[in-house]
Amino acid sequence: MTTTTIAPEAGAASATNGAGKPDFDAIGIGAGFAGIALIHYLREAGLSVRVFDRASDVGGTWAWNRYPGAATDSESYYYCLTFSKEILQEWKWTQRYPGRAETQAYMRFVVDKCDMMPHIQLNTEITEARYLADKGWWQVTTGTGETFTCKYFVSGMGMISQPEIPAIKGLDTFKGPIFHSSRWPEGLDYAGKRVGVIGAGATSVQMVPELAKTAADVTVFQRTPNYILPAMQRPMTPEWEKEIKDNYEAIIAKCRNHVFGMAFDSPVGRNVLDTPPEERQRIFEENWTGSFRWVFETFDDLLASPEANKLAGDFITSKMKARVNDPELAELLCPTYDDYPLFAKRPPLDHGYLEAFNRDNVHLVDIKKAEPIVEVTETGVRTSKRDFEFDIIVLATGFKAYTGSLEAFPIIGATGQTLNEKWQTVSGSIMGVAVADFPNMFMVTGPQAPFANLPTSIEQNVIWITACIRKMEHEGYATFWPKADAEAAWTKQTADIHAQTLMAQGDKVNSWMMGANRADKGARVLIYFGGANFYYDALDQSAAAGFPELEFR
Numbered sequence: 001m002t003t004t005t006i007a008p009e010a011g012a013a014s015a016t017n018g019a020g021k022p023d024f025d026a027i028g029i030g031a032g033f034a035g036i037a038l039i040h041y042l043r044e045a046g047l048s049v050r051v052f053d054r055a056s057d058v059g060g061t062w063a064w065n066r067y068p069g070a071a072t073d074s075e076s077y078y079y080c081l082t083f084s085k086e087i088l089q090e091w092k093w094t095q096r097y098p099g100r101a102e103t104q105a106y107m108r109f110v111v112d113k114c115d116m117m118p119h120i121q122l123n124t125e126i127t128e129a130r131y132l133a134d135k136g137w138w139q140v141t142t143g144t145g146e147t148f149t150c151k152y153f154v155s156g157m158g159m160i161s162q163p164e165i166p167a168i169k170g171l172d173t174f175k176g177p178i179f180h181s182s183r184w185p186e187g188l189d190y191a192g193k194r195v196g197v198i199g200a201g202a203t204s205v206q207m208v209p210e211l212a213k214t215a216a217d218v219t220v221f222q223r224t225p226n227y228i229l230p231a232m233q234r235p236m237t238p239e240w241e242k243e244i245k246d247n248y249e250a251i252i253a254k255c256r257n258h259v260f261g262m263a264f265d266s267p268v269g270r271n272v273l274d275t276p277p278e279e280r281q282r283i284f285e286e287n288w289t290g291s292f293r294w295v296f297e298t299f300d301d302l303l304a305s306p307e308a309n310k311l312a313g314d315f316i317t318s319k320m321k322a323r324v325n326d327p328e329l330a331e332l333l334c335p336t337y338d339d340y341p342l343f344a345k346r347p348p349l350d351h352g353y354l355e356a357f358n359r360d361n362v363h364l365v366d367i368k369k370a371e372p373i374v375e376v377t378e379t380g381v382r383t384s385k386r387d388f389e390f391d392i393i394v395l396a397t398g399f400k401a402y403t404g405s406l407e408a409f410p411i412i413g414a415t416g417q418t419l420n421e422k423w424q425t426v427s428g429s430i431m432g433v434a435v436a437d438f439p440n441m442f443m444v445t446g447p448q449a450p451f452a453n454l455p456t457s458i459e460q461n462v463i464w465i466t467a468c469i470r471k472m473e474h475e476g477y478a479t480f481w482p483k484a485d486a487e488a489a490w491t492k493q494t495a496d497i498h499a500q501t502l503m504a505q506g507d508k509v510n511s512w513m514m515g516a517n518r519a520d521k522g523a524r525v526l527i528y529f530g531g532a533n534f535y536y537d538a539l540d541q542s543a544a545a546g547f548p549e550l551e552f553r
Ligand code: NAP
Pocket: 070, 071, 072, 073, 074, 160, 166, 167, 168, 181, 198, 199, 200, 201, 202, 203, 204, 206, 221, 222, 223, 224, 346, 367, 373, 396, 397, 398, 399, 509, 510, 511, 512, 517
């Protein structure tokens, strides 16, 4: 797809400081779920909107993560936007977890069906966003030096999109292709090649079984093992599809009212610690049907009580071990509660990763204890014990979550400070959607929002943003100023909740959920763990009360 060039439209904003009009009422960055939701809701509110994306197609994370085996970990029928009941009925998912291409095709379908392309400018990187104090507008600058102004600036850049490149010596010396997993080269032929994969998180877990089918050899360098849950993929049957489409209102309500924004049947009203061992085992076994459901639809205390969490983790690792032929290898692939509790790192979903290690061409290297990586060489990877030769090296080393994309280029607020500078030690926000000293700027799923089924959170955020903008336009305000005390209160509440959870132990195993995987910044509280449903309630209450966290001028 080529660059879409759109002539600047007249803004429809009614309050523009009396100094003319900006190019657009709203500018968004990121043509993924967030950008699509923004276009829908803001256009419905009568605003002119343009969304920029540096990718060559819509899709956001699904435009970038083109590695073999990439698929959603949420189930298809609730990993989607819900604003159009017609699209929910019309679109046909082919399976339980759609692959990357299918999800991107769905997003293209929504964009085309809703005639959104005129609002989207692809192949355009934004290199700076600056608040213009004299006008009360934002100005964005593109990679070619063009500038556009708007009244409302919205980041929809995604909370897992800025790659974390590891500080391993010699990365630039390798002679073959070496790249981050989210920058998979178009058309790369890995059949018959020796592939080294550094990292063993959710991305590797999806990628390795696919690579193993045709690569000569796949070698995974693992630092920390994961609690790996089975995906249990299955096709969408006509009966299942009918059941879903007959019940979409209930599915949407389930997502809205679930602690992780998922269409799960929980809470279930029972705790593992109150359940006799035999009964517990029966419930664990009966619910072993794939997806994160198992964690939420068995017992309510698995993520709350250390004892319950240990029982759950032990059950998962017993299932993992049963699928790996070599007992020593199985041990290496499995964490224990002493390493870290279940969910202190985000568990991957597995489509054959464990079985891949039963093949002769797939190898695991323990770089935590046995043989740490020393450097990348011209021909491969050198550990403290061996030299490995590769044709291709994949850095499946994760992302600078939540704040990374907002820190990657200067976003300059009212005081002249960038977000990156503001967030040196604490990444504070108001509900993950607004930041003090950054007037008229919104974030979709920014830091201190929950970690949840993303389309659910994205839509809830955009509904709040749109309600705020409607109020401003209706009442004739030029700017909103996020209040510093509201930011301090949300940051404290988020930190207090975080400290009480088992997830807080993620810092000892470099969890991205608290930025503990980053070389450039320290671990911090990035996620509101008070429950996505309570967070959505807080957004609704804020809107109903006229946005008391913001000062309108
Ligand atoms: P990740 O979970 O952060 O895993 C990164 C891996 O790289 C870890 O094994 C980490 O080891 C390793 N690593 C990092 N730096 C290293 C270094 N310097 N030397 C050696 N190893 C290093 O990243 P990810 O697998 O890309 O997944 C990130 C998140 O993206 C997931 O948790 C998930 O939320 C999302 N994701 C979603 C889907 C989906 O829903 N379909 C698919 C893929 C990813 P340590 O663990 O020891 O740090």
